[in-house]
Amino acid sequence: MGTLIKGKPVADKIKEDIKAEVKELRAKGTIPKLSIIRVGADPGDISYERGALKVMSELDIDVQVNALPENITQEEFVDFLKKVNSDSSVHGILIFRPLPKQLDENVIKYVIDANKDVDCFSPLNVAKVFEGDESGFPPCTPAAVMEMLKYYNVELKGKRAVVIGRSMIVGKPVSMMLLKEHATVTICHSRTQNLPQVASEADVLVVGIGRAKMVNSEYVKDGAVVIDVGINVDEDGKLCGDADTEDCARKASLITPVPGGVGSVTTSVLAKQVIKACKLQTGSC
Numbered sequence: 149m150g151t152l153i154k155g156k157p158v159a160d161k162i163k164e165d166i167k168a169e170v171k172e173l174r175a176k177g178t179i180p181k182l183s184i185i186r187v188g189a190d191p192g193d194i195s196y197e198r199g200a201l202k203v204m205s206e207l208d209i210d211v212q213v214n215a216l217p218e219n220i221t222q223e224e225f226v227d228f229l230k231k232v233n234s235d236s237s238v239h240g241i242l243i244f245r246p247l248p249k250q251l252d253e254n255v256i257k258y259v260i261d262a263n264k265d266v267d268c269f270s271p272l273n274v275a276k277v278f279e280g281d282e283s284g285f286p287p288c289t290p291a292a293v294m295e296m297l298k299y300y301n302v303e304l305k306g307k308r309a310v311v312i313g314r315s316m317i318v319g320k321p322v323s324m325m326l327l328k329e330h331a332t333v334t335i336c337h338s339r340t341q342n343l344p345q346v347a348s349e350a351d352v353l354v355v356g357i358g359r360a361k362m363v364n365s366e367y368v369k370d371g372a373v374v375i376d377v378g379i380n381v382d383e384d385g386k387l388c389g390d391a392d393t394e395d396c397a398r399k400a401s402l403i404t405p406v407p408g409g410v411g412s413v414t415t416s417v418l419a420k421q422v423i424k425a426c427k428l429q430t431g432s433c
């Protein structure tokens with residue numbers, strides 16, 4: 149029976165480091181501020197927003213939530229984003245994705261100010277993740293995965309990591325970050341043949357596909373570490389991951405729960421990146 153590894157101690161440690169930095173910034177008259185841009189009311193977005201608001205208020209970081217209508221046009225969205233870009237009181241910008249289909253992410257990603265882009269939307273920040281350059285902003289969820297692995301002393305060097313999912317928010321960047329730590333990385337997705345077989349070769353299995361409880365013990369090698377990045381809402385309206393936690397735990401050595409796992413660390417990483425952005429913009433680093 150595997151051990152559930154929770155996000156809370158990892159998040160607490162990250163928050164502890166940030167607290168002093170916020171104090172220092174505030175003493176100099178700078179109020180760190182995050183601007184969230186949400187289009188519509190997707191349950192995953194709402195969950196992230198709720199978590200983010202809680203963490204930012206704990207840490208005394210200002211947040212502005214911009215809830216834009218589901219049917220907003222591309223032009224209106226771009227105009228709005230440009231306004232947030234040029235608002236000097238805002239240091240970090242988080243745009244929930246995926247955006248509705250009338251909005252072209254391939255255009256918008258060039259509009260967001262890379263220095264305020266705390267969740268790696270801008271191609272400039274994406275490039276840095278792929279280059280292993282830590283001067284930019286990695287996406288918060290993959291960064292949270294790496295924080296979890298580090299905190300729980302999971303060895304990556306030379307190990308076989310399998311990532312299920314190839315999104316720009318989770319799968320692709322987390323694969324590059326695992327590669328940087330010298331894992332041998334396989335990226336799987338909905339078209340992968342013999343998925344359970346490939347997944348069950350993993351020492352570390354990272355799941356981010358957005359399909360509730362899809363991954364069961366058939367996908368898990370004995371003693372593997374399972375990191376569940378999925379945030380889904382089940383039939384009863386409860387939050388659940390992409391893995392069937394209980395079933396996977398029969399074989400896994402360590403497994404992250406949902407809620408209370410990676411998601412709870414993501415929001416702390418977000419706060420950390422807002423502070424990094426704030427220091428960058430106010431010249432205090």
Ligand SMILES: Nc1nc(=O)c2c([nH]1)NC[C@@H]1CN(c3ccc(C(=O)N[C@@H](CCC(=O)O)C(=O)O)cc3)C=[N+]21
Pocket residue numbers: 192193194195196198199200242243244245246267288289317379387406407408409410411412414415
């Ligand atoms: N650009 C972008 N980046 C994302 O990383 C992103 C996104 N868009 N769109 C939505 C999904 C979903 N997501 C969550 C992150 C944390 C929690 C979280 O804090 N969850 C808490 C529970 C919070 C609550 O519901 O009260 C937990 O798992 O314990 C939830 C969901 C990130 N996503």
